[in-house]
Amino acid sequence: MAPVSIHCDSQSTLSKAYSQVYIGKSRHIGLRHSYVRDLISNGVISIMFVRTKKNLADPLTKGLKKDMVLKTSLGMKLKPISNWLPIVETQPTLE
Amino acid sequence: MLANRYIINESDKCIYSKVQNGKGVMICLYVDDMLIFGTSTNEVEETKAFLSKKFDMKDLGEADVILGIKIIRDGNHIGSSQSHYIEKVLQKFNHLDFKPISTPFDQSVSLQLNKGCPVAQLEYAKVIGCLMYAMTCTRPDIAYVIGRLSQYTSNRSEEHWHVVKRVLKYLKGTMNYYLTYSGDPSVLEGYTDASWVTYVEDHASTSGWIFNLGGGAVSWRSKKHTCIADSTMAAEFIALAAGSKEAE
Numbered sequence: 001m002a003p004v005s006i007h008c009d010s011q012s013t014l015s016k017a018y019s020q021v022y023i024g025k026s027r028h029i030g031l032r033h034s035y036v037r038d039l040i041s042n043g044v045i046s047i048m049f050v051r052t053k054k055n056l057a058d059p060l061t062k063g064l065k066k067d068m069v070l071k072t073s074l075g076m077k078l079k080p081i082s083n084w085l086p087i088v089e090t091q092p093t094l095e
Numbered sequence: 096m097l098a099n100r101y102i103i104n105e106s107d108k109c110i111y112s113k114v115q116n117g118k119g120v121m122i123c124l125y126v127d128d129m130l131i132f133g134t135s136t137n138e139v140e141e142t143k144a145f146l147s148k149k150f151d152m153k154d155l156g157e158a159d160v161i162l163g164i165k166i167i168r169d170g171n172h173i174g175s176s177q178s179h180y181i182e183k184v185l186q187k188f189n190h191l192d193f194k195p196i197s198t199p200f201d202q203s204v205s206l207q208l209n210k211g212c213p214v215a216q217l218e219y220a221k222v223i224g225c226l227m228y229a230m231t232c233t234r235p236d237i238a239y240v241i242g243r244l245s246q247y248t249s250n251r252s253e254e255h256w257h258v259v260k261r262v263l264k265y266l267k268g269t270m271n272y273y274l275t276y277s278g279d280p281s282v283l284e285g286y287t288d289a290s291w292v293t294y295v296e297d298h299a300s301t302s303g304w305i306f307n308l309g310g311g312a313v314s315w316r317s318k319k320h321t322c323i324a325d326s327t328m329a330a331e332f333i334a335l336a337a338g339s340k341e342a343e
Binding site: 002004006007008010011026028029035036045050052055056057058059060062063065066069070073075077078079080081093 | 287
């Protein structure tokens with residue numbers, strides 16, 4: 001089975017994940033590092049870089065601006081029903 | 096079922112499948128509801144006949160609503176919507192005629208623990224519960240704000256209510272949104288992200304991950320970290336590990 005590609009928007013995290021050893025001090029990061037390393041070497045996941053603007057997980061961690069909310073929703077394929085008959089007026093208006 | 100060469104899906108025990116000569120059937124069970132998928136109508140009919148011999152069941156025809164999620168077919172797309180549920184929720188909390196807002200959460204609002212006595216706790220818990228159901232089923236876009244709000248369920252202040260109102264208004268504007276799946280690309284794609292120290296009071300960060308399959312989102316989570324990250328990199332790494340766990 002092909003590895004599941006996971007996109008990450010931090011270059012330093014990416015290089016850390018692919019480096020053999022973790023030289024930090026905190027153990028909880030070290031543990032996760034070896035876990036991620038394991039998964040990569042077993043071919044379960046592969047990690048790729050993505051621009052923050054294209055990261056779909058962005059709205060799950062912070063409140064975003066209007067254009068980004070729209071863009072990420074579209075990326076998740078969360079979109080309005082084309083032939084939906086609204087009972088009430090539902091068009092989003094400008095604030 | 097197993098005697099008739101149905102195979103249980105190892106990762107989800109409620110799914111049975113049978114594939115023979117390139118034709119296949121899948122059965123999804125949830126307590127007393129069932130969905131049958133097949134590569135052709137013949138296969139589905141056969142399965143139905145087989146099942147009705149063994150069990151007492153009612154055929155409701157083509158699936159329309161399952162577990163409160165409406166299934167929408169639009170050309171070669173398939174989608175899941177909860178517009179009717181969201182409308183009901185809005186009606187229940189008297190938000191049907193408010194002006195819609197285009198974002199679910201305003202970053203400039205800092206939510207903090209209420210030091211005073213709680214206000215209308217039951218109502219708050221109710222609305223959070225309703226919204227959480229919509230969020231877990233079809234609305235990944237409000238996952239963060241719901242996660243954030245639900246942490247103050249035990250003791251909320253007036254400020255939290257304003258944020259709830261904002262979510263309701265946002266949902267009003269986006270009530271007719273639905274998740275669509277087109278089957279292309281047919282590989283799993285994951286995205287992870289973290290934001291460092293979102294919680295001022297205990298310095299915890301938030302991580303989020305989402306998986307897309309067939310064009311649409313299939314699995315997502317927004318979670319407050321249980322351990323404290325000392326840098327953005329560490330926070331992102333925690334998110335990455337959590338996302339990888341799901342991928343595994």
